[in-house]
Amino acid sequence: MLSALALSALLSGCSGGANGYANTDDGAFVVLVDRDVEQLDPRFVSDPNGLRVSRLIFASLVTIDPHTLLPVMDLAESVELESPVRYVATLRPGLRFSDGSALDAADVVATFESVVDPALGARHGHAYRRIRHVVARDALTVEFDLDAPHATFLTDLELPILRAEDRGRRVGDRGAAPPVGAGPYVLAERAPGRLTLTQNPRWYAGLAARQKVRFVTVRDDNTRALRLRAGAASLAQGVVPPILLPLLTQEPEYDVRRAPGVGTAYLGFHTGHPPLDDVRVRRALAYATDREALVRAELEGYAQVAESFIPDQHWASASGLPRYPYDPARARELLREAGFAEREDGSPRLRLTLRTGADRSRVSVGRAIAAMWREVGVELEVRPSETATLIADLDRGRFQVCMLQLPEVIEPHVLSWFFGSQHIPRPGHPGANRWRFASDALDAALERGRAQPGLADRQAAYHDVAVVLATELPALPLWHEDVVAVVRRGDPYRVPRDGRFGGLARDPR
Secondary structure (H helix, E strand, O other): OOOHHHHHHHHHOOOOOOOOOOOOOOOOEEEEEOOOOOOOOOOOOOOHHHHHHHHHHOOEOEEEOOOOOOEEEOOEEEEEEEEOOEEEEEEOOOOEOOOOOEOOHHHHHHHHHHHOOOOOOOOOHHHHOOEEEEEEEEOOEEEEEEOOOOOOHHHHOOOEOOOHHHOOOOOOOOOOOOOOOOOOEEEEEEEOOEEEEEEOOOOOOOOOOOOEEEEEEOOOHHHHHHHHHOOOOOEEEOOOOHHHHHHHOOOOOEEEEEEOOOOEEEEEEOOOOOOOOOHHHHHHHHHOOOHHHHHHHHHOOOEEEOOOOOOOOOOOOOOOOOOOOOOHHHHHHHHHHOOOOOOOOOOOOEEEEEEEEOOHHHHHHHHHHHHHHHOOOEEEEEEEEOHHHHHHHHHOOOOOEEEEEEOOOOOHHHHHHHHOHHHOOEOOEOOOOOOOOOOHHHHHHHHHHHHOOOHHHHHHHHHHHHHHHHHHOOEEEEEEEOEEEEEEOOOOOOOOOOOOOHHHOOOOO
C-alpha cells in the first residue's frame, strides 16, 4: 500500500474536473464503489452494493428514513394495526412499474408469497414465515395476518415489490433483461466494473434528483483517491479509508462529509471459556482498552466511541448505562479480584488469543489492543484468519476473544440474533450468539421489544436490553464508524446514517 506521503505526491500531479459532474461524455453522476454489484433481485441480494443499488430500482411499502432510522411510508399511503396480529396496508393510488404496468395489491401479495415459496428458494424467506396469510381486500388494500404479535413487522415491509408475473423467477441476473421495479431509477447498462441507472419517469415521487447515475468499480483504495482528485467521480461513500481522507479534505473541488454510522465494531468474549466466564475479567479487559485512542489513531477520528450496540440518536438508544472508560488501575484491580494477581517475575498474569479478520486495518487494531492489555499484565496473541475460517471457528466456539463488526442496527430486534440464548450456534441451529451468552432477563426484554407495538414500550424494552449487555458484557462495543462521503463541492448530497444511496434520488429538503 502506498504511504500517505507518497500518495500525496501522486495526487498533486492530477488535474481536477471542470463541472458539477464527473468528466463523462454523457454527464452521468459517477459514484465510485469498491466491488461490483452481484445481485439485483431483492429476494436474493446479499452483497452490500447489490442491496444499495436494488433499492434504487425497486420500491417498498415502507422504507427507512436514512437520518432518523424510523420507518416511513413509501408505496404505502398508510399501514394500520387492526389487531395484535393483523396489519393492513393501503397503497398510494395510481402506482406504476417502470414498464408502465399498474402496481396494485395483487403485486404485493405475489411478492410476499414468492419470498417464502420453497420452489423459488429466496435468500430472505425465513424473515417472512411469520405471515400466516397475505390477501388483497381490493386493488389498493393488502391484509397481513401474522402467527403472533410482532412489533418489528413494520420494518419487514421494506421488502421491495415486484410484478406479480415475476413471482416465480429470479430477476436482474447478469445477461438477463433489466429488472422492472417501481423505484426512482431503471437499469440502463450493466457490465463488469460499470452499472448505469437512468430516471424512472413513472416513479410516484416524480423524477429522481439526478438524471443518470453511474457506479464504477475501483477495487484499490489508492486508485479511488487518485480518481477523485482527477475529477473522475462525484461521490465516493464509505470506500475511502480514514488514512487517505486528510489528503482529500485539502482538495478544493471536494467536501468530506460524514454522518454517525449505525454499525458497531466490537470485541466478543467466549463467556463459557475460563477465564472469560468471569464477568470481572471481561470488565477488566474493557477498562484496559483505550477506545478513544483507537478511534484517533486507527480511524483518524472518523468514528464515535460506542457505549452500546444501539447507536446514539437512534429511537431506541439508551442513557445511563454502565461505562468503561480507559482505566488501567481499575483493570488491574478487577484482575486481582478474579484471582489473577501480578507475577513477581513480571510474566503475564493471563494469556489470551484474539481472532480477527486478515485485512490490515483489523490486524493493526488488534495489535494496538494487545499493546494496551500488556500494560495490565495480559498477553494477547493476535491471530488473523480469512473470513470463512474465522466465522466457522467462532460458530464452533474455537476462540477466546474475537473482533467483528455488527452490521447496521436499524431495527434493534436484530440484537436477538446476536445475543438471544436461542441463537447460540450449534449443529442444525444457526445463530450469531457465538459468545454462548444466556440471560433470562435479556431474553425477556428482547421478547417485549418484539411483541409490544407501542414505541414507548419498545424503547423501555431495548433500554433493558442495553443495560444487561453493558453490565454482563458478553461483548465490548468499540466504536460506531462514521459514514464518510467524499462529495463534489456544491452538490447537495446529504450523507445517510444507513450508508445507502437513497439520497441520489432525493435531494435534501
